[in-house]
Amino acid sequence: MSRLSLEALTLAQGGRTVLENISGTFEDGAITALVGANGAGKSTLIQAIMGLLSPLSGQVHCSMPKERRAWLPQQLALDLTFPMSVEELMLSGCWPTHGTFKRYGPQDYRRMHTIMQRLGLSGLAHRPLGELSGGQRQRALLGRTLMQEAELLLLDEPFANVDTHTVEILCDTLREMASAGATVIVVLHDMEQLAQLANCVLLLAGGHGQWVEPETLLERHHAPARRHAHAPFISLNLPDVPPCSTY
Numbered sequence: 001m002s003r004l005s006l007e008a009l010t011l012a013q014g015g016r017t018v019l020e021n022i023s024g025t026f027e028d029g030a031i032t033a034l035v036g037a038n039g040a041g042k043s044t045l046i047q048a049i050m051g052l053l054s055p056l057s058g059q060v061h062c063s064m065p066k067e068r069r070a071w072l073p074q075q076l077a078l079d080l081t082f083p084m085s086v087e088e089l090m091l092s093g094c095w096p097t098h099g100t101f102k103r104y105g106p107q108d109y110r111r112m113h114t115i116m117q118r119l120g121l122s123g124l125a126h127r128p129l130g131e132l133s134g135g136q137r138q139r140a141l142l143g144r145t146l147m148q149e150a151e152l153l154l155l156d157e158p159f160a161n162v163d164t165h166t167v168e169i170l171c172d173t174l175r176e177m178a179s180a181g182a183t184v185i186v187v188l189h190d191m192e193q194l195a196q197l198a199n200c201v202l203l204l205a206g207g208h209g210q211w212v213e214p215e216t217l218l219e220r221h222h223a224p225a226r227r228h229a230h231a232p233f234i235s236l237n238l239p240d241v242p243p244c245s246t247y
């Protein structure tokens with residue numbers, strides 16, 4: 001089943017076409033890696049899926065309610081001077097369903113504490129975001145999407161500048177969210193993480209999109225088998241690869 005698909009999608013930034021005629025379906029419960037060189041259009045596609053960028057032509061079909069769609073931007077895009085604690089950030093995940101001014105109930109706090117424990121954030125509830133490590137901050141941001149009960153989760157390079165412990169927690173949590181039926185799309189550059197996480201890959205290159213099986217991409221790049229250690233960063237001379245059979 002799928003609640004998210006792209007139909008002949010063409011997108012532009014600043015009057016210049018960035019992506020052309022991209023079609024495909026994101027399956028519920030699958031983790032799709034969005035892969036491409038710098039400037040290939042990964043963030044542009046994410047903006048369009050989130051409804052923040054109107055297509056030049058074509059459409060994004062998304063039947064998930066807006067309040068269940070979550071986007072984790074690149075860490076560099078975050079304003080760390082904004083005075084907010086971990087607890088406030090996580091509770092703000094309730095805004096899309098509760099509204100901004102509704103008081104949080106005991107069940108919200110209970111759920112938040114469970115999620116904090118799961119993400120290794122217990123003890124950091126009152127810490128300002130600006131005083132967290134990159135890994136702690138990324139876990140708090142993912143915690144917010146868990147509070148939101150996101151059904152569509154888009155993550156832009158979530159593993160950049162985070163420790164290996166955090167990578168493990170993030171990967172486990174994303175797998176659990178996908179197992180529960182969420183559609184997860186994650187911008188990745190690292191082959192090891194792609195091997196561990198992705199069920200499918202959407203390659204963006206030269207303004208076009210191509211769906212491929214992760215194994216095919218890994219073989220082309222001589223990476224180790226799935227769930228094995230150390231792999232190099234993707235070399236992004238994107239090859240002609242057969243399409244992903246599931247799409």
Ligand SMILES: Nc1ncnc2c1ncn2[C@@H]1O[C@H](COP(=O)(O)OP(=O)(O)OP(=O)(O)O)[C@@H](O)[C@H]1O
Nearest residue numbers: 013014015018036037038039040041042043044045
């Ligand atoms: N607001 C904007 N105005 C004009 N051009 C833009 C804008 N945002 C992005 N672009 C251009 O659109 C193209 C795609 O950018 P995008 O940020 O989607 O790429 P990306 O694949 O996410 O790159 P990176 O891996 O570096 O984050 C690039 O050429 C970029 O310069």
